Amino acid sequence: MSEECAARASRTPFGRRLADAMAAAGPLCLGVDPHPVLLRAWGLPDTAAGLESFSLTALEAAAGGECPRVAALKPQVALYERHGSAGFAALERLLSEARAAGVLTIADAKRGDIGSTMAGYAAAWLEDASPLAADAVTLSPYLGFGTLTAAAETAHAAGRGVFVLALTSNPEGRDVQHVGAGEEGGAVARRITEAAAELNARLAAPGEWGPVGLVVGATVAEEAARLGMRLEDVGGPLLAPGFGAQGATAAGMRAGFGPAWPQVLATSSRGILAAGPTLAGLIASLEQSRADLGG
């Protein structure tokens, strides 16, 4: 795909592009997490070159065939960052090859800062001119949800999206995210959900997902309803990590997310990547996860 074509494609709203990708491939997102232990298991060195080879093999398994086997890829930025500029170059290569293959990317960077600094993160992850531009980026709202508004607007203008941490898959998340439950206004996670819904209502085209998705762990999906989070009213997608290695199952997610299940993009990294390094192993594992999810 030419650069001009890719830029035009990226200005189609992210919500529509992701909904189309999920309709075609089902609700699976492959997490690309080049952990040292996985690199070793794949017979690769823990170097930037090893990361690049790992990433491109994961992409080939996900993108190969007549249509992509996944709706999106979610590279874990921390695992590239530990190799400094060479690690970022490997990530840039993955992002650009995924774009060329027509596979959506979500950079799992979990950025969050005061408003003026957020503009820098938005430029890095969400603007056409940046070599690190992905289709979406994960953001942390714990400096105040309002600090993320401009980044969501930048994403929207570029046909990109953001996923804001609401209820994370790790057990420690509740120390912060459940605070306020049972009180007026509700839990922090519920307030984040409501703020995301408001922003989407302002930015989204009628009947379409807006640019603001939420991260809601697959392992804690059933807690959302208990906290009064009306996920089905967010007007955007739900990125659900925790499927596979962290123990969440497809049946558990369907039950836990209830009416919001059609918005769920279930992401699995180690659970699928452990089947590498052969393409055949990875593809079999991807197809098994897709079948479990009903994709």
Ligand SMILES: O=c1ccn([C@@H]2O[C@H](COP(=O)(O)O)[C@@H](O)[C@H]2O)c(=O)[nH]1
């Ligand atoms: O609540 C969250 C938010 C992000 N993550 C990230 O997802 C993957 C999960 O990897 P698995 O190997 O499938 O467990 C990883 O990159 C996390 O940083 C999350 O797990 N929970």
